[in-house]
Amino acid sequence: MKTKIAVANGDGIGPEIMKAVLRVFEANNVPLEYEFVEMGKSYFDAGHSTGMTTAAKETIENLGILFKGPMETPKGKGVKSINVTARKVWNTYANQRDFRTLKGVETVFSKAGIPINLTIIRENIEDTYGGIEHLLTYDVAVGRRIITRPGSAQVIRYAFEMAKRKGYTKLACAHKANIMKLTDGLFLETFLEIAKEYPEIQSSDIIVDDLCMKLVTQPQNFQAIVLTNLQGDIVSDLCAGLVGGLGFAPSANIGDNISIFEAVHGTAPDITGKGIANPTALMLSGILMLRYMGFTENAATIENALLYTLEQGVHTGDFGDKLKPSVDTSGFADAVISN
């Protein structure tokens, strides 16, 4: 029996990389069926303020899992990112991104022999992402930053559970509670409280600026880090850079009823339609999804094939300035399949 999930191709290079990933899934006999949903910039432009049709929303809510390509953020004040809206309407409170050294993807850290294997868990709903802002006068803009105890607790608990599941021995909470004593203070307090329930995980806290300094000097010392939304956004991208860029980082938005697995890189309008985009991030997100759904064998097989493909030096155009691309999107999928 196959499980049905919702799939949104996304904008720009979305359809191309989605096709490549689903082809790999098919070749591996992944027991999934796909219902393609109407979601993305063009649906926003057609008047759907959330960036999706009512039918799409219903399908996703029925199926519980959405696998999605990148989506363009509509321009204009007061208009919200489709990605951010999706995270919010379905209360996908934990954003998980796994970063690790990939053989075949060269970075200054891989060259220096520094191995990276860390996970960022970012609170996905609160903070300034509520978009509660107003112009007090023409010259003064005020934004509101909201942190709640239950909102913090659910993502922190997820982080501890994930750390356990992954066999991590430690989890750090990063924050700026020395300045934002009440908001980040509440997040930190909640972390310290929940940490007591997980004596087997070594918990610690670190100021976010100090964290960033340490991440670029000794990333090997970190395993898992939980943060509030905006700080987590910034630190996630920093970590993506450590392993080669957003093209090599999977992302999951976990909620109790609905979870979204997505590539978080851009829609790359400059190369759209050329069939040369790198499907690695979306494939890694798909692998994360398979694991989350319990298809651990499929996940492991595809992951090994992908890692081996990268290690062989098979690569699309975005692997570094000096490398000539060896394959296009579909050729990359072929290589993964044959591996």
Place this chain on the structure above:
Amino acid sequence: MKTKIAVANGDGIGPEIMKAVLRVFEANNVPLEYEFVEMGKSYFDAGHSTGMTTAAKETIENLGILFKGPMETPKGKGVKSINVTARKVWNTYANQRDFRTLKGVETVFSKAGIPINLTIIRENIEDTYGGIEHLLTYDVAVGRRIITRPGSAQVIRYAFEMAKRKGYTKLACAHKANIMKLTDGLFLETFLEIAKEYPEIQSSDIIVDDLCMKLVTQPQNFQAIVLTNLQGDIVSDLCAGLVGGLGFAPSANIGDNISIFEAVHGTAPDITGKGIANPTALMLSGILMLRYMGFTENAATIENALLYTLEQGVHTGDFGDKLKPSVDTSGFADAVISN
């Protein structure tokens, strides 16, 4: 004739590194006189809520320049960092930090042959640093983030002027205006407006998370970046990491009437009193101060001696896990003096 400036030793290792730096200044016949002021954690503990005595405040306001060591942030909700209070009371609206590859200070980037030479200009007063927060309920904390047009304009203008003075060809504005459309939007709008007055500087804008990814993959592509307060705080520390840590980065807080030059690393209570702390960051801040005050020759001579000292491999205990310290704080100062 000598110019008088205010000096605050700071807490922890502050007095030791200040002594080392002033000894170097003296050996170079820097035409400065020092008035030591009462400012730091112990004055906060003694009941001065701003962390300084009234006499200290008056002296600093009369002299206009404060050279300061690191200061400990008092603990407790509602209590503010002494550093942050000082920046605020005197409206030192621009925080400038220069980061560059230092020969003798090994990092993954120096090993990879990637040269770094960039300046972060951070807005120093507004944003969530106002500390305007309240607990709406036991479970809900709300903070306010404030961005103003004049506040943005003064730091952005400083950034353009600095870029010109340093001979930079470009200046980027980093922000998260795709999410915080009104607050960061106002900062960005102000940047784009002022950029028109500086056609000789190539201006651009970049989303702050993307910036962080690029800073760890291609830092050589950046010269100067201007940001709002908290984002600038985070990015500054990231950049410090790129060149070896906060122990190697100078910092200036520039205002129209008062400017503060300080080491921004911690007070290092673990090594306080041992005389082994690294005075490099404070010395670099002092050099920045001399240049700001127009003592460009003294600045150049001391800078060359310092760079040469580092290049010779003379180092205190914090230069990297694998290196044995070759000197203590005072020995480091001796080496700079003899160079």
